[in-house]
Amino acid sequence: MALKATIFKAALQIADMDRNRYADHALTVARHPSENDERLMVRLLAFALNVPADDHGGALQFTRGLSDADEPALWQLDLTGRLMHWIEVGQPDERRIAKACGRADRVTVYAFSSSAPIWWAGIEAKVGKLRNLEVWQLPAEQTQALATLAERSMQLQVTVQEGQIWMGHAEHTLEIDPKAFKRAA
Numbered sequence: 001m002a003l004k005a006t007i008f009k010a011a012l013q014i015a016d017m018d019r020n021r022y023a024d025h026a027l028t029v030a031r032h033p034s035e036n037d038e039r040l041m042v043r044l045l046a047f048a049l050n051v052p053a054d055d056h057g058g059a060l061q062f063t064r065g066l067s068d069a070d071e072p073a074l075w076q077l078d079l080t081g082r083l084m085h086w087i088e089v090g091q092p093d094e095r096r097i098a099k100a101c102g103r104a105d106r107v108t109v110y111a112f113s114s115s116a117p118i119w120w121a122g123i124e125a126k127v128g129k130l131r132n133l134e135v136w137q138l139p140a141e142q143t144q145a146l147a148t149l150a151e152r153s154m155q156l157q158v159t160v161q162e163g164q165i166w167m168g169h170a171e172h173t174l175e176i177d178p179k180a181f182k183r184a185a
Contacts, residue, residue, distance in 0.1 A: 003033035004033070005030035006031045006033075008028070008029045008030075008040065009028055010026075010027045010028075010044055010156055011154065012025045012027055012158060014160075015160070016159075016160040017159075018161065018163065023051070025051065027044070037148075038143050041149060045110070045176070047062070048160075049160065050108065057076070058077045058078040058084055060074055072086045072087050072088045072089075082105075083104040086104035086107045088108070089109075090109075090111065090113075091111050091113065093123070097109065097123070097127045097133065101130045105132060106132050106184065107130070107133045108133075109134070109135045109136065111138070127182075131184065134182060135180070137180075139176070139177060143176075146176070148172070149168065149169060156168065157169065164176075
């Protein structure tokens with residue numbers, strides 16, 4: 001018998017002073033049976049860091065991700081169905097990244113394990129010239145701490161100021177210090 005996804009509800013309050021975005025989002029996120037709490041929380045963080053100010057250009061959506069090899073963790077499609085933004089979580093191979101860069105206007109990757117620098121060193125020469133690619137490393141110890149915030153029903157606050165990120169709830173807040181491996185040209 002196949003295992004089913006676990007449903008998480010997140011009330012996300014975002015105060016992104018770097019992008020001048022302030023909004024509340026009620027999210028329902030399915031966690032694939034093979035996904036852990038750390039990856040789930042990185043997907044929520046990726047949503048908070050990339051959600052557009054409004055849906056006029058299309059909404060940022062969680063996809064089937066791990067259940068469908070042709071979809072990223074999140075994407076933004078415009079109102080005509082054109083792929084605006086492809087967001088990966090983890091360490092995709094260079095073929096997947098190149099394919100995404102060919103399909104989407106913008107591609108962002110959030111690598112979060114301790115092996116991320118080794119992964120990046122191995123693919124940097126192959127994907128470094130892709131102009132619409134941005135790659136970020138989220139420190140493993142910080143994303144592992146994010147996993148402690150995961151609950152089936154969450155009320156989370158995300159604050160972004162001068163590149164620093166704070167994510168938490170009423171009792172506990174964590175600081176996340178992302179490092180850019182590559183910025184879009």
